Amino acid sequence: MAKKPATTEPSPQPAKSTDSVPFCQALANHLTYSVGKDHYTATPRDWFFALAHTTRDQMTARWMETMRRYYEADAKRIYYMSMEFLIGRTLTNSLMNMGHYDECLKMAAEAGLDLEQARAMEPDAALGNGGLGRLAACFLDSMATLGLPSYGYGIRYEYGMFNQRIENGWQVEHPDSWLRYGNPWEFPRPEVLYPVKFYGRLVEYTSEAGSLRHHWVDTEDVMAMAYDTPIPGYGGKSVNNMRLWAAKSSRDFDLKYFNEGNYIKAVEDKNESENLSKVLYPDDTTAMGRELRLKQQYFFVSASLQDMLYRFNKFHKNFDELPDKVAMQLNDTHPSIAIPELMRILLDLNHLDWDRAWDIVTRTFSYTNHTLMPEALETWPVSLLEKTLPRHLQIIYEINHLFLNDVRHQNPGDTELLKRISIIDEDNGRRIRMAHLAIVGSHQVNGVAQIHTELMRQTIFADFDRFYPGKIINITNGITPRRWLNQANPGLAGLITEHIGDGWITHLDQLSKLNKFATDKAFQGKFLRVKQANKESLAKVIEEKLGIKINPASLFDVQIKRMHEYKRQLLNLFHVVTLYNRIRANPGENRVPRTVIFSGKAAPGYARAKLIIKLINDVADIVNHDPVIGDQLKVVYIPNYDVTTAAEIIPAADLSEQISTAGTEASGTGNMKLALNGALTIGTLDGANIEIRDEVGTDNIFIFGLNTAEVAEITSKGYNPWDYYHGNQELRQVLDMIGSGYFSPDEPERFRPVIDSLTAGGDQYLLLADYTDYIACQEKIDALYRNPAEWARKAILNVAGMGKFSSDRTIREYAENIWGVKSVLRPEV
Template sequence: MTVETFSSDFIARLRHSRGVDLETASQNDLYSALAWTVRKNLIDRWLETKKTQAAQKAKVVAYLSAEYLLGAQLNNMLLASGLEQTARDAMASLGLDFDKLASVEVEPGLGNGGLGRLAACFVDSLATLDIPAIGYGIRYQHGIFRQTFVDGRQAEQPDNWLELGSPWELPHPEASVTVRFGGSVAHATSATGEDVATWTPSWEVEAVPYNYLVPGYGTANVNSLRLWSARATQSFDLQIFNSGDYEAAVRAQTFAENISQVLYPEDSTPQGKELRLQQQYFFVAASLRDMIEQVGTSLDALRTLPERVVFQLNDTHPVIAIPELMRLLVDEYSVAWDEAWDITRSVFNYTCHTLLPEALEVWPVELLGRLLPRHMEIIFRINDDFIAELREQRPHDELLVRRMSIIQEQPLRAVRMAHLATIGSTKVNGVAALHSELLKDKVLVDFSNLWPGKFTNVTNGVTPRRFVKLANPGLSSLIDEAIGTGWVKDLSELRQLEPLAEDAEFRARFRDVKYANKVRFAKVLQERDGIEVSPDAIFDVMVKRLHEYKRQMLKLLHVVSLYDRVLKGDFDPTTLTKRVVLFGAKAAPGYLMAKEIIALINAVGKTINSDPRLDGRLRIAFPANYNVTLAEKLIPAADVSEQISLAGKEASGTGNMKFALNGALTIGTLDGANVEIRELVGEDNFFLFGLTEPEVEQLQSAGYQSAKYYESNPALRGAIDLIASGAFSNGDRSAFERVVSDLLWHDRFLVLADFESYIEAQSTLESAYADQDAWSRAAVLNVARSGFFSSDRSIRDYLDRIWHAPAVPLR
């Protein structure tokens, strides 16, 4: 496509779709026209991809995920279509600033953290590898929330990401699917003596599909992301409206639309719990119906489901899909129970993303039975059949039966969704080598003993297109010049950089790229948040969801201990290594301890950032509402990647991979994918500290007492005492009493036990950073040896170990 053609299409879109010309267009008009012009060049490929896959009756990977943290779409679409320079030149020819227009885009509010970002990486890689695939999820009207700080404390605001519309989505209301809830189930006996169930729901909603294009890189294939939006089947009652009760006239619409309003509604109330379950069933019911209609609803077609589709359950959120498929097969399509169960187990696979028991969803039987009565019956029967088989294999072991039952009896009768997922799936996978072992040995040990062949590992990965090629153009150009451009699609080619770690000129150029990225990020932070940071400091970065097991408190205690030593005159502050500690994190609205930690981080930052004795040598920066757009500027600028969760708690992590790929050195525990990162980049290029997972278990089993560490370590005691003294709360000793008390008397995640080891590792890190040439060598090796962490490799592992879906490239 020529610059002239692109410009002409852009002007046509501006006039015919927005109703304005170049002189009267707003910035949003211009951005939308630009997006539509780019999208136009992908639509034909998308339609041809769908046509080709349907003609070949290709096996489709249907990825079921409650989150897709996509990031901004424009530059990714341009990269995939090969039109980056054409678009820039076209805008310049019209007197427009491309970068200014691109900055208008608001990234989709469809995810929160690693789970959603992984899903986005996976759909990108599936398209790039020519695998027929469709991602299914929810089109959240307001996403999770927009984080702001009020007096240093997190405040949640609506994320109005759709306020000006999205030019990337293609709505198809004519393809809506009806999703039903509540009601009752009646049973009758057929002429052949079989039980026939009839579910009579009490209310229903429409699921309206919105398609997003998912183009592959270096291929003509364009896959789909299909997101469902809820609307009422009868949204407006004219008779009630005419009677004057205007609120009641639209009550059904409001009630229905609540389902797709917000990602992860706060569930500390019964209403919040019910809404979450409604969301989960809503999107999987619509998605299963959509996929079955593509395959066919005849008995012969349904029997081919295992050859035509594989459903991947991304965590427990979509697991209600298992009884839903059974309901469709048995109740609506008259497939015999045993055959339906064979089909169901053949098409589902389950990815577990946690090691925390509290993160494995359970739904009260009362709630599930009231909202989805037929599904509750199906779950009971699945469980009865499973328990009968189990008792045959393990007679006289009722404790085992109770542990493995789908139904939990105490303290509340509830459905264990991870058990249902494991029983109803062909394969269960963890997301890092250590995580998968712990999943088999601890979390689902009874199931792995029963079905050892069912469990496997697929270590997570990230897409190099967004997180290196787009996010880090300076590094990308340097790599292209050194080894060619093939690495963008085959990240293992980064190994060719390894000899260049010994090249002084290459190391110098690498340092220049890193410094330029730090300057760029400092400018972004100043313009976006009014926060000033010096690119001459170490950029020490910890960005991830705020959770106690991730141990943001350990990082903060390190900062406070440095400050405490300055206050006590232990050393001259001018000898401090210049350091900016960058936090980015959201806390779940109902997670009070996490919100207290955020408030404390901001309070500490406010104090030390304004203390003239430090002369800016130690600073905290905590920009609000950390998202993919900010990540794409921060990750390339990072010097240090903080991956300091308690060993045995983090499933994998993907931020750790992004930082290593962009030349940041990791300080971390042997947790999640840190283990594999350290093995690949080399022990000398990774700052290890902390207890190992077996040591954690041993310490906790022996009766861990955090106060003993406080009493025996002067630096730790000084840091905690400084917080308790009110030094960061205007003398109010009670302000952060909850945090201090929890550290001293509970400390579930052994922050105090790992403190001394962490401080020692930080000291080693500072010494290493002082030798910039040696640091650059280690950073280059991190990049060169991190090619394993491509999501393309992850998808190939899924294909080899679980999905077995052939590629279908366009001819």
Template structure:
């Protein structure tokens, strides 16, 4: 594609300028960080002109835009992605080689912005990539957390959280606009004025305020001139420093306002087990949506734009419940500040907001106490009350005498405390409510928001998640990407459905051989990385069995671990056992306050240590848990996987996206009928998928009947032996108390039926063992997983949103040559 820097000579010249005038050093004295910044800014310069032109073209087009509101964005490293999108990868590599610079070292110097917790944040990053690639006018809004998700380390096998100082050296990809700061108000009280014409006006007299400073990240489309923006907000005090107090000698008090304000954007998801933590989370959520709405209304739309026509120009997508406070905020702006009548403002809100639900767990559907909301955002609580009163009046008219239904559907919950149910608020006002996989959307309608789906069946739809093939195949798996492009051309990177053209090659011996060789090379690459980072040595001639996802009981890492213990015990019982060598790889972080999850990590590491110390197992079974699983590690680990563990209890996982990334990269899935596993099974075929376990109705029936996990313990010899080993202290130096809470939780609660599915899971793993021995057949299935996973592109997800919810159109930007 055309570029301002269209030759190695030009790129090299620009790079040296950035090094000299940006970093203030010459090549001979430059540090790795200097070189990385100079390279990044050389690439950024090429994107900047495209971004400005995109803004210009979109402004002239007056087209409808998508505003994506998300508290999380797990972006991953930006350098390679931006090189790929700008068509400069080869030129940059040749330029660095000419200068004697190892570009791999510069790639590894980049600190990944950990501005998310898991799938939801990575999905948001995939979506903004696809929106730009598909030339849709869009802005992503979020928070520029000073410290992202914690950096995970292990001390004696126990997770220890350390600050994620991703901004230590600055970020060359962001550029702040302090002059476009937005004031955000909190607390105080409201005052009502009854005017002579009979109208009523409400004024929010705030108690304190902060300023939101926008930091822009450019989001380039692949093989297009379009560059959209991700705008992240950082909190600053309106008066950061009190000179009089400082001069009086009270130095801490002099900067107290600054520290208080900056807490808002300090840490991703502050621990909310305390009242202070809960309040800070709500401050974060309101802060970023207030900044974002104000920015869009005041800076993106024309100054004279009639906000009554807002639905023609924008759709706000609420990525889970975190940004739902945007609904009363928009109504407040329209009514209190712009003088628009309540009914008109509410009608506007009903047309511009849509809500994506990412969970089926009741505890994950946010509620905010009326006391906290009223204290922090008094005007918003008034708006929510009025919304709810009108909604309940409509319900009473629609369902006369059915007061129980009215109470169930109320936005305000009464017990155990009066609180605002944010998912209900989003559903009542939003145009559409979508789940993120077919099964999830069905359960959302049938189990979670049942009354609402009965009342408004037309509101509910499904958009199955997807992942960007640019990052998770082209960048993460260059060997496979090269083979695909050589075989079917490069169109698949923008139309992943073209992977279907690979199907005939599943029976081509030469293709299978090359595919298997790439998988082996990817294992070598992973092995080198984890040995360099943590001293973990992985055998390469083995089945790579991978479970990478957030640590949560419903994802059932404990079930995987029980299988590992069973394999270990089989080898102990029969040292001559003919077993397929297996490397079991875990990657996960546990929330700092989630005790059982952290105990599970400790047990995994304890089992890994015990197995490592047993010479009878060496080369046959290896358990590894690389610390600090993130996007960068995922890009190396996922392409090496043979087996993808997707074993959550049916009905608990919303969708998953790791399952899609693994299937795309040629891993076979062992999984339950949960989340997007259902659709993966449909796409790749039952013969290329290891299905096991209870279905959602079966799981529900067992739990309703009164589940007794110890009965499964009593009736399954393998399960009993595995759990007894943990309870006896075999993996904890004889300390029987070390993992007692975890054992007791499984034996007497087992909320997610790990014990009930144990025997079926082990049987399915035995099928895996048999299948993997037939190398040709396994590789054939791996090829078919890749060939049939084109459906799981985030481009397809975005097209579904456009067709079913957003109804926005592409606005192409012409290149330099027109």
């Protein structure tokens, strides 16, 4: 590899190494004996694999020691069950957490190796599609850092979140073959293999004691095989485990067909069963896709429960001890089929009576809700469960029957309440409400931001809050400062450590010490230089990837998140078109130059979101090539948003767009990452924006638009978007330009459906109602940006105020308020 030029950029802060084996010696050995190359023939990918194996070796011994420590303490364990783990790249994070980062840098410099080129060979492990999966990854980091005995359980998708390419302005999905070159971080466990059953029929019989028993027979079985990935905590004192399941056929192939020469038919069953872990979130707009998604959920839940109980039963023989030794956290409703599955295991396989089994189940499970929108709450047709998981449907019916009896006794005659609160939705084709099942089957339910939890109690789960007072609590989300500041932004991390020490890496509340530097001119200058360097770096990436040259001195206005109408990328785009019109009307006016950066993926079946991506790109094409506009305004859509892309964009952002309709965003974590890296927020009073405002100060955040009470009031009175259309000339001009084909001259009607949804369609997310206030707020931002010292002061105060939003704090609250789990850290040597 070519030698990397020397740099004076401050380094992120690695933990202190705790291992005595020379890293460079181990690396040379792996290059020779694991990769089969020497330094003359090694490619950047070879060096990456050698580095990964060397780092994994360092983690493995500590990993085994951690597991022994947990067993010796007979510690209560957390099992975090999630359909998504958006891990991203692992090499740098692991090197830093294990304390080998500086050694690796030094070794690379001495050997003339381009470490960055090697690191770039690692694919993003995109086993998730957004905030849910990235949150789960942050939680694994924090649980390991805090020494909490825990496992993450999920699926080893062969193809992760699709690779997004933009072709002629449209999103086009391509397979994300992240395992193409192998995964050096994982340990396959062919001996850890569990059968998972589907379909079949039920046989009832009476036991000798006179109890009714059930056999689930004639099933189609798939085998779940474990793959383990060590998750190091910062400092390397604890290394926890993420166990992902891959589907394997229960038999290699049908010899009858093979002997007849029909090889395709022989392996058909094998291929079909192994499809279960092929793709993250299959398209559920078809019956086949919905069935596959349900089977994925049950597949990983069943395997995980069998694995947990195997571990539990090695040292405990009484299931009554399970809630004292096991805490199972359901990350959203996707794993909630675990509740009837554990009931099935206790009832059918271990012959506990119902009341005893139900008491164990409800004291073991807890559930995190991530959405306020009723249409986003997961439901499954009764007919699908009847076909796929017949015993589980039977158990759910019984759970619901007993639950409704309790509700009826406390609320006699209230049939409407029974319909609302029932686990079975009888009004929409008989469907299982998985969120209701998760609430009834858990001892604790939590929202992920204060306003989200309040709205859960007041709206979608108000009946449950009255029936189970105190069951719904709040635990605000957080992010790991190791990945999202120390690693992602080494310049800022180094500046902070230079002034307040490195304790903030594990105690983020120490950032409050920066408050005294907010008005320090020298610190402000250093802070702005770090930001400018990050902007120049991103500008270079954009030019290399997209061929768009942007002005690094312009205000970098960033909206990076999943493409969805409620997140209102359209409102941001309306501001872009408004600026465009103003510049064209007065081209000589002195303006703050602005670069508006979008990035995010739309679900493959979400046609409207994909049309909005096309609109953004069409607007960008006109704006970026208009000679009147020049460098005053640029629009950039960065494709294939993932963890690595986020780490390139976030440190460079000046402005963070968090503009969802109030009452629709549960929390958000992008808002936390951007503020932690010194971006100012423009946002509605939604999700964690409210708590960010409370922490950084009302004067240091830009809040606009309707709040949740005002949204409820305006919609209840009858919202008429035409009033706003006719009442604001600039808004009308923007909508008319988009709707008439100004930005799509090749197809003038292309974006008419977008405009119709906002006018004749009722504007569900109130973009038109918030437009005027949003534009006015953006004008305040321009005015502030003209004053670099004042902008720096507010940005520094944002960084200083982000201590609350560490995932370490979040996990401590889970451990204390829900799981009842204590730290089992390695003693200091």
